[in-house]
Amino acid sequence: MTRYLIRRLGHALLLLWGVATLLFILLQAAPGEFFTEMKLNPQISAETIAGLRTQYGLDQPLPVRYIRWMGSVAKGEFGYSFAYNIPVATLLWPRIRNTLMLTVPALIISWFLAVPLGVLAASRKGKWPDRVFSAGTSTLLALPDLLIALLFLLLALRSGIFPVGGMSSTAQEEGWWKSALDTIWHMALPVAALVVGSLPILLRHVRASMVEVLNSSYMRAAQGHGLFRNSLLYRYALRAAANPLISLFGLSLAGLLSVSLLVEVVMSWPGLGPLLIEAILSRDLFVVIAAVVFSTIFLVVGNLLADVLLYTFDPRIRMQ
Amino acid sequence: MEPLIQISDLTVDYIAEGGDVIHALRNVELQINGRETVGLLGESGSGKSSLGLALLRLLPGNAHVTSGKIEYRQQDLLRVDQKELRKIRGADISLVFQEPALALNPVLQVGLQIVDVLRAHCKMDKSQAASETNAILRQVGFAEPERIARAYPHQLSGGQRQRVAIAQALVCRPGLLIADEPLSSLDTVTQAEILELLRQLKQELNLAMLFITHNAGLLASFADRIAVMRHGQILTCGILEELRRTPDSYVQEIISPAKIIPPAMTATHSNGKPLLQIRNLSKRFQQHQILTRKKFTIQAIEGIDLTLHAGTTVALVGRSGSGKSTLARCCAGFEVPDSGEIFLEGGPIQKLSRQTRQQVQMLFQDASTSLNPRFTAEQLISEPLEIMAWGTKLERRERVVKSLQEVGLDPQTSDRLSGEFSGGQRQRLALARALVVEPKLLILDEALSGLDIPLQATMVRLLLELQLQRNLAYLYISHDLSFVSLFAQSILVMHEGRIVERIGPGNNFQGSSHPATQALLLASRSLHAPGLPLSQ
Numbered sequence: 005m006t007r008y009l010i011r012r013l014g015h016a017l018l019l020l021w022g023v024a025t026l027l028f029i030l031l032q033a034a035p036g037e038f039f040t041e042m043k044l045n046p047q048i049s050a051e052t053i054a055g056l057r058t059q060y061g062l063d064q065p066l067p068v069r070y071i072r073w074m075g076s077v078a079k080g081e082f083g084y085s086f087a088y089n090i091p092v093a094t095l096l097w098p099r100i101r102n103t104l105m106l107t108v109p110a111l112i113i114s115w116f117l118a119v120p121l122g123v124l125a126a127s128r129k130g131k132w133p134d135r136v137f138s139a140g141t142s143t144l145l146a147l148p149d150l151l152i153a154l155l156f157l158l159l160a161l162r163s164g165i166f167p168v169g170g171m172s173s174t175a176q177e178e179g180w181w182k183s184a185l186d187t188i189w190h191m192a193l194p195v196a197a198l199v200v201g202s203l204p205i206l207l208r209h210v211r212a213s214m215v216e217v218l219n220s221s222y223m224r225a226a227q228g229h230g231l232f233r234n235s236l237l238y239r240y241a242l243r244a245a246a247n248p249l250i251s252l253f254g255l256s257l258a259g260l261l262s263v264s265l266l267v268e269v270v271m272s273w274p275g276l277g278p279l280l281i282e283a284i285l286s287r288d289l290f291v292v293i294a295a296v297v298f299s300t301i302f303l304v305v306g307n308l309l310a311d312v313l314l315y316t317f318d319p320r321i322r323m324q
Numbered sequence: 325m326e327p328l329i330q331i332s333d334l335t336v337d338y339i340a341e342g343g344d345v346i347h348a349l350r351n352v353e354l355q356i357n358g359r360e361t362v363g364l365l366g367e368s369g370s371g372k373s374s375l376g377l378a379l380l381r382l383l384p385g386n387a388h389v390t391s392g393k394i395e396y397r398q399q400d401l402l403r404v405d406q407k408e409l410r411k412i413r414g415a416d417i418s419l420v421f422q423e424p425a426l427a428l429n430p431v432l433q434v435g436l437q438i439v440d441v442l443r444a445h446c447k448m449d450k451s452q453a454a455s456e457t458n459a460i461l462r463q464v465g466f467a468e469p470e471r472i473a474r475a476y477p478h479q480l481s482g483g484q485r486q487r488v489a490i491a492q493a494l495v496c497r498p499g500l501l502i503a504d505e506p507l508s509s510l511d512t513v514t515q516a517e518i519l520e521l522l523r524q525l526k527q528e529l530n531l532a533m534l535f536i537t538h539n540a541g542l543l544a545s546f547a548d549r550i551a552v553m554r555h556g557q558i559l560t561c562g563i564l565e566e567l568r569r570t571p572d573s574y575v576q577e578i579i580s581p582a583k584i585i586p587p588a589m590t591a592t593h594s595n596g597k598p599l600l601q602i603r604n605l606s607k608r609f610q611q612h613q614i615l616t617r618k619k620f621t622i623q624a625i626e627g628i629d630l631t632l633h634a635g636t637t638v639a640l641v642g643r644s645g646s647g648k649s650t651l652a653r654c655c656a657g658f659e660v661p662d663s664g665e666i667f668l669e670g671g672p673i674q675k676l677s678r679q680t681r682q683q684v685q686m687l688f689q690d691a692s693t694s695l696n697p698r699f700t701a702e703q704l705i706s707e708p709l710e711i712m713a714w715g716t717k718l719e720r721r722e723r724v725v726k727s728l729q730e731v732g733l734d735p736q737t738s739d740r741l742s743g744e745f746s747g748g749q750r751q752r753l754a755l756a757r758a759l760v761v762e763p764k765l766l767i768l769d770e771a772l773s774g775l776d777i778p779l780q781a782t783m784v785r786l787l788l789e790l791q792l793q794r795n796l797a798y799l800y801i802s803h804d805l806s807f808v809s810l811f812a813q814s815i816l817v818m819h820e821g822r823i824v825e826r827i828g829p830g831n832n833f834q835g836s837s838h839p840a841t842q843a844l845l846l847a848s849r850s851l852h853a854p855g856l857p858l859s860q
Contacts, residue, residue, distance in 0.1 A: 130385075225427040228380050229441045229492060230414030239440070243431045318431055319476040 005315070012311070016304045023300050027293045028073065032066060038086040038287045060086060073290070083290030087283070092294045095279070100298060102171065103275035105191060107264045110198035111257060114206055117199070119249075122210025123237055129215055137211070141204035149201045149263050153270040156197045166193050169272035194264075194271045201263050202256060209252050213245040220244075246317055254310030258303035327355040328500060328532050329379070329417075334392030336371075336378055336556075348374040348387065350556040356500065361526065361533040362561075363547030365540055365578060367776045368747055371556035372536045376502045379534070380413050415445040418493040422505035424485035428477040434488045435461075435473025438495050445496045460491045463528070465521055482644070483514035487521065497529060504536045507851075511644045511803040516847035519546065538776035540579040541852035552578060577778060584781035585788070585810050597670065599797045600632040600655065600765055605664030607650055624650040625821045628664070634764060635791060637798040639808035641844060642818035648801045651818075652769045655799065656686045668765070682712065685758035687771040691750035697743040701728065701753055704742055708761050727756045732786060748779045752786075759790065767799045784811055805841075806848035817841045 042048050057063050076083050081091035088095050125134045160166040167190050226240050268277030283291035314321050336349040348371045356362050366372040377383045394401040421427040439453045461469035464487040507515040543550050544564055551561040552575050567579055605628040608621050625647040632638045640648045653659040666673040688694040705724045725735040731752040772780040802808050817825035819840035
């Protein structure tokens, strides 16, 4: 197992390096750079721009820039942000923390809702709870995530109970307890938007996978042996149905991140989302690369986690 | 004496997806007394499994009980509430299913699955439950119950899994065991072992049993009474001697299926050059573990010699894992042997072109997985002709109709999807597809094992008729020695990848000496029972 993990970790690092390098090359190939727009400003002289380019090393040939950047990555700085004039890492870490503050609770809540609801729908297949869920998930799946986020924003605006955006209210020097509550209060709507966006897919998968297992002959055998209903559903059926769900868990980790970026922009949450958009528009090269590499890390970690979970939960995989 | 369970006037309908009503059970009357074994004999689709499931109300959701009563201890099982029903299931009435691989939860240790049954019915602590589990595992014949209890289903063999399923069913000492085809998916030697175990447990635990099967032979010595079922009705019920005297021809056929195969048909013998010749054939498989990447070699077959003439049948008999299927796959060209030679009509088989390759056809065990369910019968049969670019569309159509008639299917059904045919009909369809390219050699890899015994006999009769007409050669793979002795000209017994015994027309089983042959013979006899013509 340990050897397997080390090997997987090696693969992951290689993948991340590949993604970063590819992005580096592709973004260099794209026309224009951070300082191009300055040329339009008559107040900035060509000499100043040339000086800035030299300062940031943009006048060097591509291999040199690449090697310099790699050196900065090794130092843990991930290059320099042109716009903020600080190392990318310093800029990115608080933003990543803020994004995780949304995605992690959203992930936990949506799975905690999806599993029991999916099991309920599957065990009452064709009856009214199943139909209600089916209609509900279809409707939610048809709504784009952007619209869901906007609807929540509208709700906040009309009701006035929830803050319309941001991460904290102005007065926050009232002790950590108050400010924590304040943050949670601000988190509520974006997290809810994320949950509503991701729940339908998860619920449908849980239901489909449970329906298949509940139809199997070993479930009929277990029923014939007179086991209790809860033990049948959660101990026997859910464990056997878990494999596709665990794989989905890995993917949902990465999927949620991309939805989160959108929700952050709409609800002006100071996470990765707004920063990434700003960086892409202004061609703040190294910020873009670092943000994309970070979302790749999410994907890789999600899959690795899923594999490890599969290994622990399914004896058939463990024995192979 | 008051019966243990009394079924009266039970009628069950299935509502199919289109709204059609299928009568699964019609006015069934049956009683089972304490400690009595009742054999429920019928072909697939006769409703015998539905009856077994109805006793515990385990029928699928689209089944409706329209009338009847199942009396058990002054209660009607069809009307007791869910809570009461749960208490009866597993504790008073229990069941064992056909496919042990599918009856056990794949992700839980088998010991835990037995403990769960115990704790669902009796209040006991963990150590008590564990010791009860070990006791029942020992009783079903495991020498090291602790080791088995920790295993997962996929780590056990088919026979071991069926023992575990039996232990799980009997751990709460029920009074009645419903055994639904508990032997069908096992090889003959294991079947005989499990049958012996059930016989012994019946004595030890004072069990009554409803034993559902299509094989009359094994009921002969096992069941006290036999009920014959057809089209959802019980035709007759009584001891074997009584059934033998009934005039009903269907009952006669199902209790002695060998009568379907006339001995005269197997008398053909041809000389001259052999059609298939195998010399010193060996095949090894390399496997490696995914995590550790350790390599190990499995010797599948070794030093096989075999000769097959046109118009004759050679049977390969052996337990599962003896290398029969590997040999068949080598002959069909699916596997490349490591050493040795296979000649078809004197030429090496590797040199066959796409056209001449059609001379060898194969019939697989499970017709439902070897036929595309989205294809109609006509598409399935004409596909090999299209691959060969044979004839025009009209000519192919004629050919399809002809071949459907040959295998005894109605040509009117040619536009039906293969999934709409029954198991026996699907195997006929597979046969039609194999024969449409006019092969010289047909390899049947346990092709009939999944079918009911009477249906197997009918299929063999069909195969023998076709053999006479077309001078076909059959390589027939099976694990049932008695059954193949009804029609094969020579029988080769395989054991651990080698042929250990050759039984030709000259020498019979009595002279056979190898322990593998003896075990197969003994098992086969106990399943087809003395006194029944199958083991003539």
